[in-house]
């Protein structure tokens with residue numbers, strides 16, 4: 347679908363593909379085995395200028411369709427290695443809070459270094475007891491003179507220990523309902539800030555995922571995101587709206603990469619005197635895989651374009667592309683393993699890694715179940731726009747039953763009719 351992309355989009359694709367094919371693909375198996383951060387790959391990505399892609403031009407970034415270009419780059423890197431895809435994309439996750447909610451000073455201080463690939467960033471929201479229900483976090487940030495003091499733990503910080511900058515979300519006002527949480531920018535090496543458990547993972551093994559511990563960590567008040575406490579949850583959720591197309595792009599890249607390997611293999615492997623690609627059952631599998639990958643890609647690009655144009659329906663589109671693309675990645679990578687037969691199950695060959703790397707995309711940055719909750723909530727809101735159809739299209743007896751029983755307040759609100767039941 348090259349023809350649907352702008353010249354700028356295609357330039358980013360070519361630049362990312364060059365790094366992916368010459369540096370990432372040859373090293374993917376090695377770092378998957380070692381489960382170590384691949385600094386040589388990070389350096390190649392920085393040298394190619396890819397870290398500039400999502401940063402605004404005025405802070406050393408590239409400008410243009412920043413989210414779409416980010417997705418294109420993540421897709422290309424993930425096509426060669428899903429771990430490297432997230433190793434790259436997680437820096438966008440860690441820096442979106444600054445782009446969305448940071449003060450001018452914070453933007454000037456951090457974004458140029460991130461764009462240059464000199465500073466790596468991480469995002470600390472999840473805790474042992476709070477994943478999907480992030481608002482129930484326990485990590486605390488209390489004001490003390492000209493600083494905030496952070497105490498608590500964060501679980502599963504991707505890029506943790508490799509990154510220099512951590513956007514940490516903590517409860518700064520436990521009494522407040524709407525402004526309980528603040529985002530704080532914490533630097534590696536701050537006294538009391540340590541990395542504990544490094545996880546041993548099923549997939550994306552080249553990027554570290556660690557526990558971050560905070561014991562009386564003092565950060566100056568100017569490190570509160572946006573300079574004002576209490577907006578952390580809003581910044582975290584806004585960040586995820588912008589970042590989810592990136593996870594979805596990781597999924598598209600993984601699915602595309604697995605599809606290509608399956609195509610190559612099916613064109614070579616012979617059984618019953620013919621290539622397995624000549625069996626119609628295999629052709630139909632490949633046709634479905636390719637169709638789903640393309641559908642996922644177009645939904646991801648649409649969500650990314652919505653982010654670049656700051657459209658109102660971003661939350662919904664972003665959740666939709668995340669759910670769809672990551673479910674497609676799991677299905678396509680599993681089918682690719684199937685097409686390799688017994689060889690697909692062996693660690694000697696790269697295809698099984700695609701399936702392992704794909705699984706996490708359905709879990710992090712909001713599980714797919716939670717994304718479906720987000721989408722259905724948006725749909726229920728949109729139902730209000732359809733309320734004029736109620737009388738014409740809802741069977742009369744249903745309307746009578748509703749009228750007799752009375753409508754609960756939330757249903758009435760959805761259809762813009764008066765509530766008749768408390």
Ligand SMILES: Cc1cc2nc3c(=O)[nH]c(=O)nc-3n(C[C@H](O)[C@H](O)[C@H](O)COP(=O)(O)OP(=O)(O)OC[C@H]3O[C@@H](n4cnc5c(N)ncnc54)[C@H](O)[C@@H]3O)c2cc1C
Nearest residue numbers: 469470471472477478502503504555709710711712713715
């Ligand atoms: C490898 C890895 C990297 C990660 N990186 C980061 C990172 O960099 N920063 C960060 O902050 N976090 C990170 N996370 C955390 C990740 O975002 C959470 O794991 C995820 O949000 C799910 O939270 P949980 O694991 O606590 O699962 P839970 O929230 O406990 O969910 C368990 C199950 O219940 C389901 N469930 C929960 N609530 C609902 C609901 N309302 N409706 C229906 N089903 C529901 C879930 O879908 C899931 O299937 C990472 C996690 C992993 C594994």
